[in-house]
Amino acid sequence: xxxxxxxxxxxxxxxxxxxxxxxxxxxxxxxxxxxxxxxxxxxxxxxxxxxxxxxxxxxxxxxxxxxxxxxxxxxxxxxxxxxxxxxxxxxxxxxxxxxxxxxxxxxxxxxxxxxxxxxxxxxxxxxxxxxxxxxxxxxxxxxxxxxxxxxxxxxxxxxxxxx
Numbered sequence: 001x002x003x004x005x006x007x008x009x010x011x012x013x014x015x016x017x018x019x020x021x022x023x024x025x026x027x028x029x030x031x032x033x034x035x036x037x038x039x040x041x042x043x044x045x046x047x048x049x050x051x052x053x054x055x056x057x058x059x060x061x062x063x064x065x066x067x068x069x070x071x072x073x074x075x076x077x078x079x080x081x082x083x084x085x086x087x088x089x090x091x092x093x094x095x096x097x098x099x100x101x102x103x104x105x106x107x108x109x110x111x112x113x114x115x116x117x118x119x120x121x122x123x124x125x126x127x128x129x130x131x132x133x134x135x136x137x138x139x140x141x142x143x144x145x146x147x148x149x150x151x152x153x154x155x156x157x158x159x160x161x162x163x
Contacts, residue, residue: 001119002063003112004071004078006040007104013037016106018099019113031114034107042071043115051157061086067108081105127153 013034019027035041044066046059054062064086068078077091081098098105117136124133130146130153137143144162152158 001112001116002044002060002067003108003115004040004042004044004064004067004075005034005104005107005111006071006073006075007034007107008038011037011039012103013107016103016110018097018106019109021100022110024117027110027114027117030107030110034111039107040071040073040075041111042067042069043111044068044070048155048157052159057084064088067112079105081109123155127155 013030015022015026016030022030044063046054046063046066050062051059061084064080065088068075068086068088068090075090078088078093079098079102080086080092080094083094083096085092085094095101095105099109100106120132120136123137124131129150131142134140135143147156147160148162152160
């Protein structure tokens with residue numbers, strides 16, 4: 001899951017930072033503020049099959065590429081969180097810890113996390129035995145126990161190792 005956000009010039013949000021450093025309720029509030037601000041937002045995903053075929057890093061780059069290409073209007077310049085750059089036909093630069101250094105990257109982090117968390121809540125309805133609503137797909141002890149007990153679901157990577 002990845003997002004691209006182009007914030008309107010001069011627009012600032014209080015509390016905008018790395019999505020993992022703020023509460024779920026703050027993320028939800030910021031998510032709605034970003035969407036209602038006139039920001040351009042694009043979401044990109046890679047499927048389980050693509051992750052299996054490409055590997056997690058290349059699938060992440062694909063999701064980033066899709067997020068940027070889904071943003072309308074398109075950005076003039078792309079700032080990427082991390083130290084890798086996806087193949088995008090635009091000028092770009094990577095920023096290590098970009099989600100704490102750049103508001104548009106922070107906004108994208110929040111949009112992607114809220115979108116993913118909401119997707120996990122939907123998966124929880126389809127597969128309640130896995131507890132997606134609680135662990136949101138992270139490799140918690142409960143998640144590992146569920147996979148061990150029930151086997152992987154269609155939304156789990158077959159190549160993922162429990163140990």
